[in-house]
Amino acid sequence: MKTYRKSIDIDAPISEVWQVLTEDLPRDPDPFGILRIDGTLAAGSRIKLWSEIEPKRTFALTVTDFQPPHTMVWRGGMPLRLFTGTRKFSLSTAGGTTRFDMEEVFSGLLSGLIVKSMPDLTSSFEKFANALKEKAEHHG
Numbered sequence: 001m002k003t004y005r006k007s008i009d010i011d012a013p014i015s016e017v018w019q020v021l022t023e024d025l026p027r028d029p030d031p032f033g034i035l036r037i038d039g040t041l042a043a044g045s046r047i048k049l050w051s052e053i054e055p056k057r058t059f060a061l062t063v064t065d066f067q068p069p070h071t072m073v074w075r076g077g078m079p080l081r082l083f084t085g086t087r088k089f090s091l092s093t094a095g096g097t098t099r100f101d102m103e104e105v106f107s108g109l110l111s112g113l114i115v116k117s118m119p120d121l122t123s124s125f126e127k128f129a130n131a132l133k134e135k136a137e138h139h140g
Helices: 014-027 111-117 122-137
Strands: 002-010 034-038 046-051 058-067 071-077 084-094 097-107
Touching: 002 122, 014 034, 014 084, 014 097, 014 122, 097 111, 097 122
Parallel strands: none
Antiparallel strands: 002 097, 034 046, 046 058, 058 071, 071 084, 084 097
């Protein structure tokens, strides 16, 4: 299993951060390192995502968990769970700020082989978190 994580404190109310994450992101994904998102971010919905990391590839994902304003989970991968990527977005309050945590776990029988051929997502996670912070702190 390979895991990427990023956490950041955002000086904005949790409701503002959630709005940027779930409403602004699909409308203006570029600052987040995402070229395009098709579909609605809601429980059980299917979305398609194009990323700067692999611009010619479409990622077909399902929103497997959606609990406003705290949790959203996207999952995609191969049939029979031979390879699965699960990205979890979590928001919590910490004093007067919002704590944003993002984690992606790659698992499955073929994950060891597939992860070796993937680019490192560390900079992508940094860009996403910093864009969320910037947009939420200057939202409205």
